Amino acid sequence: MKTTLIALRLLLVMTVLTGVLYPLLVTGVSRAAFPWKSRGSIMERDGKAVGSALLAQKFERPGYFRPRPSASDYGAVPSGASNLGVTSADLKKALDDRKKFWTDTLARHGIEMMGDIPSDLLFASGSGLDPHISPEATRFQERIVASERNFSSEQAAALHELIAKRTEWPIMGFMGEPRVNVLLLNMDLDLIQ
Secondary structure, three states, X not given: OHHHHHHHHHXXXXXXXXXXXXXXXXXXXXXXXXXXXXXXXXXXXXXXXEEEOOXXXXXXXXXXXXXXXXXXXXXXXXXXXXXXXXXXXXXXHHHHHXXXXXXXXXXXXXXXXXXXXXXXXXXXXXXOOOXXXXXXXXXXHHHHHHHHOOOOHHHHHHXXXXXXXXXXXXXXXXXXXXXXXXXXXXXXXOOOX
């Protein structure tokens, strides 16, 4: 009986410490030190939430940059990779469909294909929620977006500068790869007059 009471007291103390006090402390410190990030990096336009800078979302309307493909259709709950191997017929079909989409889109706009389609426009990320694409994937879509929006040469130049401005470089110059956040780029894109 004595051992049971000691165990129950320890359970109660540890529950309060690790289940209540510690999470409150961590949440409070993160909210004080990183208020925007700790609330999910929610982006707003005209007072309405339009998405999180941390998660990819589907952009299919013409005139917007597209993110990497997603095996989970950009759903946060079922996020993950397709787990299809290199010998998978389903993966080959998905890859062929994506290639066809980009070549058809270029042809529809009368844009000549320069080089290969960037791999991050063909293959999904591991989570299916990566909000970034490579600068190469952004440049690949640049002429398409400008054509879909009927940009003048001045607007196309502003788009080019916007992509350069939105390119994030490796942390401390060596951790990670250059990348562009698709949501932030698309939000800024709407501001080009």
